[in-house]
């Protein structure tokens with residue numbers, strides 16, 4: 001009796017271990033849930049559709065293998081001779097249609113929300129270049145809009161294998177895109193030279209950056225932090241060297257940074273103007 005008990009315990013333990021490692025692997029291979037409402041709805045939708053597909057697979061292949069096994073030749077089974085069966089034909093037309101409609105309804109809701117860029121509180125133009133990104137903050141007063149490039153900052157020694165590669169290898173930039181937490185930010189995605197694609201997995205957003213076309217995206221990120229992404233359209237030899245880093249700042253901190261950037265931009269414009277326009281120089285030095 002004790003032996004049976006110990007065997008049962010061992011089997012139960014091994015089964016739960018297999019199940020746990022299977023779940024861990026599935027979690028690792030699965031889509032990530034991300035941090036925004038949209039990325040979470042995409043994740044839930046993905047799980048739901050995957051579950052429906054797996055169930056359909058189990059039922060269809062189950063019926064197929066069971067009927068092949070039960071009606072095999074060695075059992076002396078005679079093949080059926082009927083031509084058509086209206087009940088079956090109607091059933092295999094209506095059931096998949098209902099399943100598709102059932103998948104369409106939740107998908108449509110998420111897609112519609114993903115494309116809803118209305119009521120954004122700020123706008124950033126994202127422009128892809130071979131091989132870097134440019135971010136332009138479109139200010140209400142257009143003259144105060146400022147922009148900067150975001151270049152790969154991974155040391156060359158790491159790329160050339162002369163230094164140990166860090167965890168964020170090829171995912172570091174000199175100046176990240178900064179956005180505020182809890183505010184709806186609209187991104188206008190385009191490109192200067194060839195087609196790129198802007199993707200931040202944790203935000204659940206990704207759009208092609210196409211020269212001459214502006215694609216819209218949006219995100220509300222609830223948690224401050226650093227989020228990383230990559231260009232996802234093969235755009236040339238350095239395609240793997242144009243990462244995306246988004247630093248989400250608490251609102252107050254962001255506003256201070258934004259004001260500094262605008263002030264810097266105004267100062268730069270004035271110094272440019274004073275260099276190229278002697279009259280401006282006279283007026284400003286006279287005043």
Ligand SMILES: [Cu+2]
Nearest residue numbers: 231233235239
């Ligand atoms: Cu690329």
